[in-house]
Amino acid sequence: MKTQAYVLAEKDAPFKLEEVELAEPEVNEVLVKITACGLCHTDLGIQNGGLPSPYPNVAGHEGSGKVLKVGSAVTRVKEGDSVLLSFAHCLDCGPCKIGYPAACEQFGAVNFGRQRNAQIGSKPGIKGAKGEEMCVPPALLSLSEFCQRLRTLCDNSFGAFFGQSAFAQHAVVVETSVVKVPSDADLVMLAPLGCGLQTGAGAVLNFLKPPKESSISIIGVGAVGCAALFAAVYLGIKTIVVVDLVDKRLELAKSFGATHTFNAKDPEIVKKIKALTPYNMGTEYSVECTGNKAAIMTAWEALANRGHLVSCGTPGPGNPLPFGIFENLLASKVHLILLRPARRAKDEVDLPNRAQTYTGLTEGASNPPESQHVQLYNEGHFPVDKISKTFAMDKLDDACHAMHTGETIKPIIVFNP
Structure with missing residues (x-):
């Protein structure tokens, strides 16, 4: 035809x-x-x-x-x-x-x-x-x-x-x-x-499944990020932090139920996100929705010890992760006394002590035949029209x-x- x-x-x-x-x-x-x-x-x-x-x-x-x-x-x-x-x-x-x-x-x-x-x-x-x-x-x-x-x-x-x-x-x-x-x-x-909406929502609902008393950051408020936000609000997560470069989108995120918003240009953004969490540890969960390397690093650095970051975006083929396994993944600063002939020297080194998890996720771990997102839309929890x-x-x-x-x-x- x-x-x-x-x-x-x-x-x-x-x-x-x-x-x-x-x-x-x-x-x-x-x-x-x-x-x-x-x-x-x-x-x-x-x-x-x-x-x-x-x-x-x-x-x-x-x-x-x-x-x-x-x-x-x-x-x-x-x-x-x-x-x-x-x-x-x-x-x-x-x-x-x-x-x-x-x-x-x-x-x-x-x-x-x-x-x-x-x-x-x-x-x-x-x-x-x-x-x-x-x-x-x-x-x-x-x-x-x-x-x-x-x-x-x-x-x-x-x-x-x-x-x-x-x-x-x-x-x-x-x-x-x-x-x-x-x-x-x-x-x-x-x-x-x-695609886009099930990717963001699925990252929260199907994969991370954060409990209500936890904290989550959502980096990027495009369609994927908005869907992740809809899901986080639906689950009633206590602390929902949204980061974007556009202030109007941050205002929109607030109207959807984000508890805190930050402009990604803020030089102290990691410190401020951590300050919202118990013991300044950082968010327990994070969904990165842009694929931008700087955004991935912001999500990672603001993540708590034992936290879990899901990356829904990608910078494209041939781009490695923006953090080193040793330097950034395992960045607990300590001091060691190094014994050397005829003298002692104090040097600062990095030792592993964070146990964070990074996951690249496709399609929000969704099973397309399930109708959960349609039901959420019908119930008013998924305001796609906005x-x-x-x-x-x-x-x-x-x-x-x-x-x-x-x-x-x-x-x-x-x-x-």
């Missing part, structure tokens, strides 16, 4: 709305009429090359919509269902089998690989849409055309991005990317749950500008009102 999609022809090219031809869904795929799609910094990373990707490409990975058609092996949804779209996963690896699809061992292949690997858990004897024999992974029977679901009319083939390619009026996605929601769900406001602004299908450039300038925290593109 023909549809409209935003195509990136090459690195640094503009998003161009083009007519494309969409392949028919295979046995384990779903055809979705896209209602809306959130704009994420990852999409811009595809455009500027910060996230390596082949071209041409159709970005968009926070989609929502209505199911138009399902493959013969699909069981999660049926025609007419309202759905949110999230990351794809294989269902066949260890993490998937124990209910941790965000750590899927085939995550890269099924979301970004643009080609199937028929050698992984292959299962012969499945018929494709044209009656051909297929040898495909048992959990993703449709991957025969994973890298060729979408074609431009000039026959440049390219695959689904992040399991979706939802910057389009229609998308063909693997079944594991589909999350059924109630028929009356707000498909526009809930679209961003597919950080979002909608844009018409032909206004993607305006949405990108609004995100770049900070005018809007979460732009949402409406493809089919």
Whole structure:
């Protein structure tokens, strides 16, 4: 079928709305009429090359919509269902089998690989849409055309991005990317749950699970940081510290329930955060949401002994952690008396005594089929509407500008009102 999609022809090219031809869904795929799609910094990373990707490409990975058609092996949804779209996963690896699809061992292949690997858990004897024999992974029977679901009319083939390619009026996605929601769900406001919002909220709700009497710092109040804040407020955490460079966003964080806010430019920010905690130890938990190295260091230095920092952002490929294992991880200052021939010298050295934990987390350790975030939105605990602004299908450039300038925290593109 023909549809409209935003195509990136090459690195640094503009998003161009083009007519494309969409392949028919295979046995384990779903055809979705896209209602809306959130704009994420990852999409811009595809455009500027910060996230390596082949071209041409159709970005968009926070989609929502209505199911138009399902493959013969699909069981999660049926025609007419309202759905949110999230990351794809294989269902066949260890993490998937124990209910941790965000750590899927085939995550890269099924979301970004643009080609199937028929050698992984292959299962012969499945018929494709044209009656051909297929040898495909048992959990993703449709991957025969994973890298060729979408074609431009000039026959440049390219695959689904992040399991979706939802910057389009229609998308063909693997079944594991589909999350059924109630028929009356707000498909526009809930679209961003597919990535950014579940990443921040999941870091708190699914992974850190801080107790009420604890303390947490949230570094960066973009969409991911706001979601982490929503989750922390929902849990009733006693001390919630929010850090950002933009004062207006700090004011917004206060209105959402942050107990303390600091501008990241404050030269004494670490000292001030620690002063809010018992014995000046620092926060017991932290969620870093920017990927900026200086922000990661602020979160780390303000973390308590035995504290846990989760990093949801990334500075991009090839960037090591900004702290050394010995110099910063284990920074308890002591004095040692060093015995040397004919004299004694007093030298200051670092010895290990902190036991902090750093975790890089994907997709908030989320299991997409769970409806917790939708329920929190319906109950008023997840005010996505207060950080979002909608844009018409032909206004993607305006949405990108609004995100770049900070005018809007979460732009949402409406493809089919």
